[in-house]
Amino acid sequence: MGYSRELLANLYRTMVRIRFCEESLVKPILKGEIICPCHLYSGQEAVAAGICESLNEKDYVFGTHRSHGHFLAMGGAMRDLLAEIFTRETGCSRGRGGSMHLIDPGKGIMGAAPIVAGTISLAMGAALASNLRGEKRVAVSFFGDGAAGEGVLYECLNFAALKKLPLVFVCENNFYSTHMPIQECRVNGDIYKIAEPFSVKSSKVDGNDVLKVYEAGKEAIEFCRKGEGPVFLECKTYRFRGHVGPDDNIQGTHTDIRPREEVESWLKKDPITRFEKYLLENNLLSEKLLDGIKKEISDEVEESIEFAKNSPYPEAKELTRYVYK
C-alpha cells in the first residue's frame, strides 16, 4: 500500500500501451500487411510492466520471441517497434530482425531471440560484465515456461548462484509451450522450484496482478543491486492469443489447443481490467485520468502504425550490410 499516483499511472500506462499496440497488429496481420511472425503479448502485460518499472536504462533486459511487451515496458519507442514488425529500415533493427529481434541499447533493451532459453546465458553474461566493472547494473532475463525444458537454464542457475550475479530470472509461465500444455511437459508445474537446489531465491507470483509483480520484481532487483542475487521469479500468466499470430487457439477451431472454458476464465482475470477496477474502487486514480491515458495511447498507436506503414523498406543493395562490423 501507499503507492504514489505516479507509479500507479505508470503501471497502468505501460500495460495499456502494450495491449493497444499488440491489438493494433491483429488487422494488419490478418490482411497480410505484416508477414513477419508476431507472438503477441496480450494478457501478459502485468509481467513486463511490473518488472520493468524498477529498472532503468543502464540495466540489461534480454527477451524472447514474445518481447514486444518488454520492449515497450523498458521505454522503447512504439514507432521503432512497429516499423520493425513491418520490417522497415526505420525499425529498431533496421528491418533485419523483425518482431523477434528487438533492441534499443540506450534503453537497456539488449536484444531478444526466439531460440528457447537462448538469451538466458546472454543476460547472465551482462550481469557478469556488471560485476566485473563493479557496477550496480542488474540484468533481467525474460523467458517462458518452455525454457524450463532446456538444459542451459540449469547451467545458468548454477553459475549465476556460484558467482552471485545480479541476474533476475523471470519465467513467464503461460502454461503452454507452443501447443503443448505444461502438464505434458513436466511433472511439477511450479517452475520456481527448479531454482531451489541451486540455492537461488525463488518465488511464484500472480503474473496477472501488476502490483504483485511490481513488489516481487522490485525486491528481486534490489537484492541484485545489493549483490545478493540472483533471484528467480515465476509469474503465472496467460496469453490471450495464440502462440503466434492473433488466433486464440481455442479447441474446436483449426488450431485446436486450449479449452474454451480455460481461455474464458483467464479473460476474466485480464490484468488491465483488474487493475483498472482496483484503481477506481479504491479511488486511487480517476476515470478521467485513465481515459486520458487510453486516449493518449490510442493516438500513439495510430501515429506509430502510420509511421511504420509509410516507412521505406531496406534497400536490396544493402542485403549484406551488417554481417560484419
Next chain:
Amino acid sequence: MSINRKLQYSLAINEALHQMMAVNDSVFLMGQGVKSPWYVGNTARGLLEKFGNGRVIDTPVSENSITGAGVGAAIAGMRPIIVHPRMDFMLYAMDPIINEAANWYYMNGGRVSVPVVIWGIINRGGEQAAQHSQALHSIFSHVPGLKVVMPSTPYDAKGLMIAAIEDDNPVVFIDDRWLYGIEDFVPEEIYIVEIGKGIIRKEGSDITLVSISFMAHQALEAANRLAEENIHVEVIDLRSAKPIDTEIIIDSLKKTGFLVVLDGGWKTCGFSSEVAAIVAEKGYQYLRGPIRRITLPDCPAPASSVLEKAYYPNSDNIVANIKSYLENFHR
C-alpha cells in the same frame, strides 16, 4: 624490443593474453580449466596471479551457458575470451556461437556487435579417439558473421590472438596442441597479424600447396624434402580459415598452375573444398591440372596408434602424393 627472443607457441598466446589484459580492462578470460595447465597448457601461466579470479574465471563444465555468458558480456561492452580446452566440447556451445554471436550484429541491424573470442583447442593424437581429436574449423567457417583464425607459428599465435581480441566481431580462434611446443621469434611488443591474410612460407614455381594450422608445418617439411629432388613447392599458410585470402592463392597459381590443398580436417564440405571451389570459380584459367586435396578421410578419429598413423597426413604421404600428382599431370 628484442629481435632474437624466441618463445614457445603456447607462451606466445600467454604473452598476448597478459598484454591485452594489462592494457584493456574489458578483456577477461573464462572457461573450463583456465587455472589448470592440464587443460590449457601454459597458455594461462601467471594470469590468475596477476589479474585475479575476477578476470580469469575457471568454470564448471557448462560450455553452453559459459559461452553464452561470454557473448552476453560482449554485448554489454566487454571483450571476453572464452576457452574450450578441447574443441569437441565446444559443440555444446553451438547455440551461443552460431545462433546468437554470429547473427547478433546482423539481426539487430548493426546496433550492437559482439567482440568475443571463442578459443577452441584441437587436442588429438595419443589414442584419444573420436571425441577427443576433432578439428572443426570448417563448421565455424560456414557461418556468416564469424571469423576463424588458425595460427601455425608462435608469431602468428600472438598476433592473431591480439587481432581477435581487438576485432569487433566474434572470432573463433583455433589452435592445436601439436603446435604448443614449437619455438620461434616473437616480438615483445603488442602487434597484430591481420585476420584474412595468408603468408607464403616457402616460394616455389612447380606447384602450390595450400595449408593451415599444424598442416602448414607438414607442408613445409614436405616441400623441403621435395626441394632436394628439385621439385619446387610454393607453401601457403592461409592462417585464417575465414575470410580466406583468395588473392595469395590465385597469385601463386598464376606462377605454378597446379594446386594441392592440405587440411587437418575432414574432406567433405571442408576447408579444402572451399579453397578448391574458390580456385574453380576465380582461378580456373591458371590451372594446368586437376585440384588435389589431402585431408583426413571422412572417418572419425580412431584410437589405436596403428590406425592413427594411417589417419593423419604426414610429410611422407604428402611427398608421395605430390610426386605422383606431378608425374601424372606436370608437363
